[in-house]
Amino acid sequence: MSDILIKIGYALASLFLIFNYGLLLIGVTMKIIARVHGRIGPPIWQPYVDLFKSLSMRTSISHGIMFYLGPVFRLAGGVGLYLLIPAVYGSVWLQNFSFSGDLILVMYFIFFGMLGMALGAGESGHPFSAMGIMRGLSQVTASEVPFALAVIALAAQHHTLSITDIVAAQQGGIAHWNMIAKPVATIAGRLAYLGMMMHSPFDVHMAPQEIPIGPPTEFNSSFLVLLQSNRSVFAGAKLVLFMNLFFGGATSILEMVVKTFLIFQFCVVVGVVFPRFKVEQSIRWLIKIPAMIGVLAVLIYTF
Amino acid sequence: MEDKEIKNVMDEGFKPEDYFCDARPKVVTPVANKFVRKFYNWAQANSLWILAFGTGCGSIELPPLYTARYDVSRFGIFPRPTPRQAGVFIISGYLSVKTLKRVIRSYEQMQNPKFVLGLGSCTVNGGMYFDSYNTINRLDYYLPVDVYIAGCMPRPEALIAGFNELKKLIKEGRAEGANKYVENLDWYKANQKKIIKDWDLPEYNW
Numbered sequence: 001m002s003d004i005l006i007k008i009g010y011a012l013a014s015l016f017l018i019f020n021y022g023l024l025l026i027g028v029t030m031k032i033i034a035r036v037h038g039r040i041g042p043p044i045w046q047p048y049v050d051l052f053k054s055l056s057m058r059t060s061i062s063h064g065i066m067f068y069l070g071p072v073f074r075l076a077g078g079v080g081l082y083l084l085i086p087a088v089y090g091s092v093w094l095q096n097f098s099f100s101g102d103l104i105l106v107m108y109f110i111f112f113g114m115l116g117m118a119l120g121a122g123e124s125g126h127p128f129s130a131m132g133i134m135r136g137l138s139q140v141t142a143s144e145v146p147f148a149l150a151v152i153a154l155a156a157q158h159h160t161l162s163i164t165d166i167v168a169a170q171q172g173g174i175a176h177w178n179m180i181a182k183p184v185a186t187i188a189g190r191l192a193y194l195g196m197m198m199h200s201p202f203d204v205h206m207a208p209q210e211i212p213i214g215p216p217t218e219f220n221s222s223f224l225v226l227l228q229s230n231r232s233v234f235a236g237a238k239l240v241l242f243m244n245l246f247f248g249g250a251t252s253i254l255e256m257v258v259k260t261f262l263i264f265q266f267c268v269v270v271g272v273v274f275p276r277f278k279v280e281q282s283i284r285w286l287i288k289i290p291a292m293i294g295v296l297a298v299l300i301y302t303f
Numbered sequence: 304m305e306d307k308e309i310k311n312v313m314d315e316g317f318k319p320e321d322y323f324c325d326a327r328p329k330v331v332t333p334v335a336n337k338f339v340r341k342f343y344n345w346a347q348a349n350s351l352w353i354l355a356f357g358t359g360c361g362s363i364e365l366p367p368l369y370t371a372r373y374d375v376s377r378f379g380i381f382p383r384p385t386p387r388q389a390g391v392f393i394i395s396g397y398l399s400v401k402t403l404k405r406v407i408r409s410y411e412q413m414q415n416p417k418f419v420l421g422l423g424s425c426t427v428n429g430g431m432y433f434d435s436y437n438t439i440n441r442l443d444y445y446l447p448v449d450v451y452i453a454g455c456m457p458r459p460e461a462l463i464a465g466f467n468e469l470k471k472l473i474k475e476g477r478a479e480g481a482n483k484y485v486e487n488l489d490w491y492k493a494n495q496k497k498i499i500k501d502w503d504l505p506e507y508n509w
Contacts, residue, residue, distance in 0.1 A: 030376075038371035046350070046379055053350035053390075056343035058331040058481075059415040061387070212355075212384035220387040220414050
């Protein structure tokens, strides 16, 4: 019994860490993007203020049961994803609920929240929501193809689907990292990651200039708090996943922070340099280049 | 032909009420606990989301406000494209009667607490359009205004000063426009109906 309680305590502490890390990461990123634009930019604690502001709204409007459940599913997807990935290798409390064979479940969880959100936003009845969902889901589906191929290449090479085992195999120096040892799979994964993080050039489903903010158009007040929390947890979880798969994992919190920050900067830098793709362009690109690199990776490592 | 099509859709069980609620709104008082209230007011003041809705010539002052020259994001002020999430409505300049209809709809869809900034002389007394047949003269007959920024056109600096004034009001808990609108709803509605001749809006929609 006490074993379970300790595990729950660890999970909550671990979530608290990634939640705050994710929010700060968003704040720092806003600052960096502002500096590229030649602006001073908001303070790095702005995501916290926005969160409390949404929490302090006095009214909120709902459109039905699924509208309630949409953000809940979204957050459950983010939290579930994070709790299945070992954040710090060898740490007792940041090991989370990782078990052997979790890579398939993790890939499912990346998609789970989006489908829940699609149902919730669909119930709002707003045409812009439906448009954002259609664009977002088709783009994420397209980016899942190269990501799945990269994961298959890694799993075939390591003979395991356990993230912990993949991290364990990469210990002992930078030469053992999949980034160096399996560069083709890494390239496919990193390019898929661009599509998954939904930063520019792959942010057309949010398209704040043409369609208001995409799927969350109708979500307000406390619904928005759930979505904002998910944004930090989900981003952090995906970063930790990529760190574990390709960049040797982390053996301390500091190492995790430095590595995930640098991984994230890749999509930030690409985002500030390249303008937005249309959805058909991004799908075509994701299926053409990263997916073909992924196929190459599978062929190389399987035979 | 068109009427028949609309009727068929209605017959299939689609009701206008499914897409908006026209129930009479209620006054929502702030949190009773003093510390929580102060904290919430602080959060509201430091995270102002402007509804991306330019009503008149004043909206040309907004792009320089967001971009490198004036950059209001450093004060926690951001544009937000949907009324469900936005908290500040800038009535930027003259407001034609046709636009007023859309402004009322958007304002009512925003969540409490919400703030209105009247930008330019046109919102104070009609400005240079005081005798025009299709613009309104005084904005606060139709919506509760928190801060007026006088001038024709006010420069972005004036707008920033207006935001600072609004922040002060919010922190002091005096920016209760949303509740004021609800308390005096009949008066506001009567004024709105007086000027909007082809009134085809629900009484209140949110």
